Amino acid sequence: MSTEATEKKPIDFARGLEGVHVATTAISWIDGQNGVLLYRGIPIEEIAKHSNFEETSYLILYGKLPTKQQLEEFDAALKKNREIPDDLLDVIRKFPKDTHSMHVIRTAISFLGGFDPDAEDNTPEANYEKSIKIIAKFPTVVAAASIIRRGLEVIPPDSSLSMAANFLYMMSGEKPTAEEEKIMDTIMILHIEHGMNASTFSSIVTISTLADIYSAITSAIGTLKGPLHGGANERALRMIKEIGTRDNVRQYVENALANKQKIMGFGHRVYKAYDPRAKILRGYAESLSKSRGDMSGIEIAEEIEKIMIEKVGGKGIFPNVDFYSGLVYSHLNIPMEDFTPIFAMARSVGWCAHVMEYLEQNRIFRPRAVYVGSKDAHYVPIDERK
Ligand SMILES: CC(C)(COP(=O)(O)OP(=O)(O)OC[C@H]1O[C@@H](n2cnc3c(N)ncnc32)[C@H](O)[C@@H]1OP(=O)(O)O)[C@@H](O)C(=O)NCCC(=O)NCCS
Known part of the structure; x- marks a missing residue:
């Protein structure tokens, strides 16, 4: 393979990695010419019609639709992990009120890593546990960031409600109608996963160094923020x-x-x-x-x-x-500043799934850039610089 040091001809490179495959995946598939999206082989339209956020999250994380018992256990684990520490609420309160919520939630997920005694454990078992915690706490973080920005009192999660209904409840203090819950649930499903997009790539670049899943998700949130992606x-x-x-x-x-x-x-x-x-x-x-x-x-x-x-x-x-x-x-009366955080909270499922999948085939990412700078410069003492 040619390098920039020996290459005489211009080196081809893929701007924006267009067309480059960086890993194998069995999580989702897109046929861009025909407008097809499959989650674990199932058309998104079928999932949006028949499933819900909890079941689809299980499908994405574990690779198959859950049995009734598996779904009940998964749902119970999510409900058990919805609370966030008071110290985190204090951190969120410290942000200036005009800080964009993506800064707040990026910091919050990073902060949660510091509270998790298993943060450094990269075994599949530990990473599944941590994924559940991240996915469960994310809506609580997004709602708290929104409520605090609006100068209102934080509304704790209600474990009698689904993920979608509970999110809307924490955003307003009112339980949603069945129609509102269904729409929120479907939006969350539609944002769960989408192949090797920029933020997902960011998450696997971070985990490829054998960092930890909180660092990977924090990287992904930062990447999602931009207007060319989730913004x-x-x-x-x-x-x-x-x-x-x-x-x-x-x-x-x-x-x-x-x-x-x-x-x-x-x-x-x-x-x-x-x-x-x-x-x-x-x-x-x-x-x-x-x-x-x-x-x-x-x-x-x-x-x-x-x-x-x-x-x-x-x-x-x-x-x-x-x-x-x-x-x-x-x-649904959701403020504009919370749109991208909602994308992030749903996409946390896809990010976690990709992080765990990539660890099974891990190799550190270390691409090259085509060097176009000088090769004959010399150090000039500061007093002699023009
Ligand atoms: C999503 C996106 C970043 C993809 O970028 P990309 O694959 O690098 O595509 P490019 O930016 O090179 O665009 C290719 C061509 O389509 C045009 N184009 C792409 N998206 C466009 C848009 N939203 N509005 C107008 N023109 C657009 C570009 O101007 C370019 O035209 P040209 O070939 O005449 O120069 C890009 O379409 C975009 O910026 N969209 C708006 C932001 C957005 O909605 N992001 C969310 C993605 S889910």
């Missing part, structure tokens, strides 16, 4: 609000495209067809807009979609998971 959901809704009316859409989109600006919530490295998750979320955004009697956001969103497909659909650019999710959250 797009919040920005997509901000854009819809900024556009204001359906009549403004064409000019906004045409201006953005003419200025090479990205429309948030569109495009994907792997999908060159309609993201199947976006299809499901669009349905929920429509039904919730109708039942809430507020069609303004969905009308703008659907007009953006129409014009984007007309203009750039030919390049394979369609709505992704982040385009309609924000509208759905807003109808």
Whole structure:
């Protein structure tokens, strides 16, 4: 293999690792040309219709659907681990109120690692236990960060509720309706896992050094934060609000495209067809807009979609998971700052599964960069520098 030291010809490299396979996985599969997503071989549409967050998490972590007893035990373990330490709540309270929640939850998950006596144990048994703790505590962290930012009293988890219902309860103090619970549950399912995306890659890069699962998840949260990844959901809704009316859409989109600006919530490295998750979320955004009697956001969103497909659909650019999710959250009265943290709390399942799967085939990641710098520089004493 050539190196930059001996290579005379330009060295090819994959910008953004496009098309590079970095590991084997049996967790999920995407057919980007046909808009197909499978969790452990099962189409996402079937899972969204028939399963729930707890069962799908089990499927992703353990590789198969649970028996009734396995599901009961898994659910009980999640419920038992929902509480977070008071010291963590104190840390969250110390953040300035205008700190973005992704900073808060990244710090919180890292902090939890310091409280776990098994943090350094990388055996599969210990990592499954820690995964359950991380997945169980994540919604409590996200809700606490949101509530504290809003200057309200923290609402402790209610172990009589499902993960989705409990999350909505901790966000507002009110138990959700069956419809709200189902929608939240489905959104969480849709965000659980998505192959070797940037944040998942980040998590396995960290674990490849034999660090620990808390460090891996902390890395992943930092990576998810950016607007090109999980941060797009919040920005997509901000854009819809900024556009204001359906009549403004064409000019906004045409201006953005003419200025090479990205429309948030569109495009994907792997999908060159309609993201199947976006299809499901669009349905929920429509039904919730109708039942809430507020069609303004969905009308703008659907007009953006129409014009984007007309203009750039030919390049394979369609709505992704982040385009309609924000509208759905807003109808569930969830503040915009919490959209990306919610993505993270659900995706913690996929991250944990990939971390454990990668450890079974571990080799440290150590790629190269093509050196384009100087090779004939010399040290100049500070007084002689211009
Ligand atoms: C997801 C994303 C980062 C993928 O990036 P990528 O695979 O590196 O693709 P590129 O940024 O190179 O885009 C390829 C082409 O499509 C265009 N494009 C991609 N996404 C676009 C978008 N959202 N709006 C407008 N044009 C877009 C690019 O301008 C580029 O056009 P060109 O070939 O004429 O220069 C990118 O589509 C994007 O930035 N989307 C918006 C952010 C977003 O929604 N992220 C969430 C992903 S789930």
